[in-house]
Amino acid sequence: MRTTKKPLALIILSLVFVVTVLFLVNEYKSERTETSEAVYKETGELLDDVADEANRFGNERVGELELIAKYIAIIADDKEELQSFLKQQNSKMPFLAGLGFISPDGEIMAADGSRFSVKEREAFDRAMSGHITTSELFNFEQNPDLQVTAISVPVNKDGKVIGVLSGVISMTDIIHRLVSDTSLLGTVYLIKNEQVVYTSGDEISEADSIHKSQRILDGIPNAPSGVVVEDEKSAHYLFYKMAWNDWITAVDSAGHPDMEKMSAKRWHYTFIACLVLIMSIGSYLYILKLEKRQRRAARQDVLTQLGNLVKLEEDVNYFQQEKQESSTIILLNLLEFKNINNWAGYESGNQILMKVGKRLSDGLVERHTTYRIGGGEFAVLLPGNRTRKQAEEITANLCDLIQRPFESVNHETIRLKVYAGIRNVDVDSKGKATQFINDVVFACQEARRLTETPYAYFTDKLEQLDSERKLFVKELSDALNRGEFKLVYQPIFSFKDDKFVSFESLLRWDSAEFGMVSPLEFIPLLEESGMILEVGDWIIQEAALQVRKWRSEGFSELYVTVNVSVKQLLDESFISRVQDILLETKASPDSLVFEITESVVVEDSEKALQTVTKLNDLGISTALDDFGTGYSSLAILSLLPFQYLKVDRSFLDDLDSTDSQAASVLRGIVSIASGLGQVTIMEGVETKEQLDVLKEIGADRIQGYYFSKPVPPNQAFKLL
Known part of the structure; x- marks a missing residue:
């Protein structure tokens, strides 16, 4: 069992673990591929929606401002009517952060009645020269925390530019409303002039925004639109696209909940693999425990819990071969013990055997181990070197212990007769434990023939007699x-x-x-x-x-x-x-x-x-x-x-x-x-x-x- 079952169990459990891990890895890769494709598709769709909306919004605003500019050319001389008209149009266009008329001297008449000087002079000058222009980002006069862009449309009258109509728009508000209304998922970035103007994620750190915008800006020179792969395994992509008026719209799939699910699945599959590993290790340890218990049971007498013949052989070999120490084997045979089972009953017989085992275990001062070989046969192993006289004295004491009266289950007094064999095993003794035990068995058989003592010591003479007896048995x-x-x-x-x-x-x-x-x-x-x-x-x-x-x-x-x-x-x-x-x-x-x-x-x-x-x-x-x-x-x-x-x-x-x-x-x-x-x-x-x-x-x-x-x-x- 030690050479077959344990390696086999290890191989089987290892195969179970490896197959489970391969299955989980394959499942995870398959799901990751599907999720990655879904995230890629949905992130791209969201980017297209955001960019299209930015383009549409800008173009529509320009067209609307051109129409307003034509009407302003008619009423430009009437300041009160112009103020009223601007206010009326501004209220109809909530997507405009502000509406105003800029006179040739650069003074702005805002829809809310306020007056202030133009900030984006370059865009104003170009508009005065007859071009529709869009300014760079600037802080809105009425709300300094809001960054806006001004669309400047020239107001022509009789072939001459008499002023500029300025429509202030917040792309941030527009994109935010779009993201709020869409069912597509991801984090939207709005970049202008290498500055992140807007992110849809509330928990996005400034450092993360700067890092990702830089990745996007690095890719712009190569292509006006594209994908930056942050981490393909986790389906992390940065989609970007140039939109209206050089705005850069980008969508980061990091905000996609499917990515969170993939992360959870990765930990889920890892947990399953760890659980299978723990179960495999636990099973192997349990098998080792069972094997240890079986080995112990194979070396232990069930009735007395003493070592058996297998254990005796192992211990004899251990002392002689591994520990290099002499030992003495004493075999004790209860004479016709089966007769006690027949007339006193097996319960009494078993009780007597357990008492014999206890007497042998407890009855000697010397260091020793007691074994039950089978039936009415017991053995005692004494480590150390001792003379024949010492061994015989110990054996005589053991025989005396066994021959003292026992009380059976039925309270009957039982006396046992015993005969014993003794075999000294030196470090240089030739042979193995099996041979030494056979020798002591023969000595025990010879002791039964003796009348002076109930024990016999295995000597060279007995060894010769044993050889003759074996030849005798062979011939027989x-x-x-x-x-x-x-x-x-x-x-x-x-x-x-x-x-x-x-x-x-x-x-x-x-x-x-x-x-x-x-x-x-x-x-x-x-x-x-x-x-x-x-x-x-x-x-x-x-x-x-x-x-x-x-x-x-x-x-x-x-x-x-x-x-x-x-x-x-x-x-x-x-x-x-x-x-x-x-x-x-x-x-x-x-x-x-x-x-x-x-x-x-x-x-x-x-x-x-x-x-x-x-x-x-x-x-x-x-x-x-x-x-x-x-x-x-x-x-x-x-x-x-x-x-x-x-x-x-x-x-x-x-x-x-x-x-x-x-x-x-x-x-x-x-x-x-x-x-x-x-x-x-x-x-x-x-x-x-x-x-x-x-x-x-x-x-x-x-x-x-x-x-x-x-x-x-x-x-x-x-x-x-």
């Missing part, structure tokens, strides 16, 4: 394929029939590597490795073929007993495989008896009952083997439908007469079995005295060296 795994397994048979004698009525089949291994191997050495390994399933099927098949052969040779009631392991009996496919063997060998079901130890009942009584019942339904009888070696034997007698009861040889050790205590116990067992309809078979009979006592107390059948050791099939047939 190939033994069936190489044909090294064989069955031997020990006869079972019936008092009632006074003859041998059956044989117990027993497995032997004649190894090419090790010679004849004791069943006590290899059968437990078959159980532990799971090979017993395949080998067990082979045993049933061989026994079935052998008894079928013997029956065909005249012993029609002979049967053979076969030992069935716990793993076989609890395997889901066991019954179907037995059926297949019966079909293949054509053996009669009543020619086989399956011997089952009481440990299978302790393992899973419900499953055992189902399997034994199905075997009986097939016609295969069952026998309870090694009766008397477990604590629940009497209960098992009534729990499962066995047809035979094989009594363990340990009852015969003190059997010397019919009056002995052992004989009384055996008499009771025979009586109970008889009451349950079970046939008793006494194992381990070796003397004539034992035979006589067993016959006297009513035993049904006997088996042991008194008659014969287990022998090959041909010798067994001779016994018949």
Whole structure:
């Protein structure tokens, strides 16, 4: 996960962010282009309207003043009528700031009756020479704050200029009224003589006006009209155009609300991109958190919250390879802990496991870490270098901690047995954590065989033994394929029939590597490795073929007993495989008896009952083997439908007469079995005295060296 999911998540989230940004940029560019085009178009239209209005207004005023001048030529000699006429015309023309007649001497008769001298002498002189002129800007006499332009029209009478008609106009008022009435948007500038006369924006700074007017004036020499691009990205344009009487009209798109919208959209899209980035970063951090939690969960036991096998391996490698420090691994195995789950319940079992973990965590002064490997297996890792004696003393203390009484959920007192393995890991030890842990597991297994102490220290001798054991297991795994397994048979004698009525089949291994191997050495390994399933099927098949052969040779009631392991009996496919063997060998079901130890009942009584019942339904009888070696034997007698009861040889050790205590116990067992309809078979009979006592107390059948050791099939047939 550390090498795949995190980079993948980073790539995906990065792609999401990049795609989102590209999409937003594309959308913004598309909208910006549309907005820019709209602003460009509307700003240009506004400029055309303003310039056209300025031209129209100027031309119309000139025409109107020419008509007035013609009438004034008629009444010019009558000063009162002239004054009245000027006043009347001025009131009809609100767009004129003022109207007046200038006499040849330069005196102005204003419409409001005031008299003052002409200011724009140059324009007046040109008008007196017969030209229609327009003055430069000047401050209006009646309103000094207002800058105006005077249109001067000569008044002709009898071919002679007798004066000048002056119409004062404010282009500022005209443009302002136009901008107020139009629906087009933008900021309008009116420039005359390199001076900004008017701006429609109330918030336009003087510095900004000067800057923009200068940009426009710089462009005038190249073209009388045009566009100055201030900022194409934000659709900021300055449109300008020469109008009437050298007035420059300009429109700045900066006042266009669509530009404000674009700015808002830019920040909106930026916000979305930042939000996606934050969400991507947050998602990645969350993934890292989940990954960290998963890594921790993968290294932590769910029940006890202690580290697990993965964590132990990591820590061992850390101390040896990274920290360059020696350490000691102690593995503790609770002996047959699964039995506690079966009779005390899983709740009690889990509670005990948590208490064991706490005792191991809190029970040592030395710096250490506790782990639960699985089931009833715990481990303790001790950093630092220590002697074998020190490690064994610590292990003994740990074993003592675990073997102290526990109280279960049901307030029952539970005592545990434990065995432990110890492995010292030096800095220069060859191998990795996996190998070191395998070593300590082997030491733990060896500790189970010891009687002096419940722990074993992994030494060179154990390492050699471990190598031999691995070779042993390897050879064992190939033994069936190489044909090294064989069955031997020990006869079972019936008092009632006074003859041998059956044989117990027993497995032997004649190894090419090790010679004849004791069943006590290899059968437990078959159980532990799971090979017993395949080998067990082979045993049933061989026994079935052998008894079928013997029956065909005249012993029609002979049967053979076969030992069935716990793993076989609890395997889901066991019954179907037995059926297949019966079909293949054509053996009669009543020619086989399956011997089952009481440990299978302790393992899973419900499953055992189902399997034994199905075997009986097939016609295969069952026998309870090694009766008397477990604590629940009497209960098992009534729990499962066995047809035979094989009594363990340990009852015969003190059997010397019919009056002995052992004989009384055996008499009771025979009586109970008889009451349950079970046939008793006494194992381990070796003397004539034992035979006589067993016959006297009513035993049904006997088996042991008194008659014969287990022998090959041909010798067994001779016994018949």
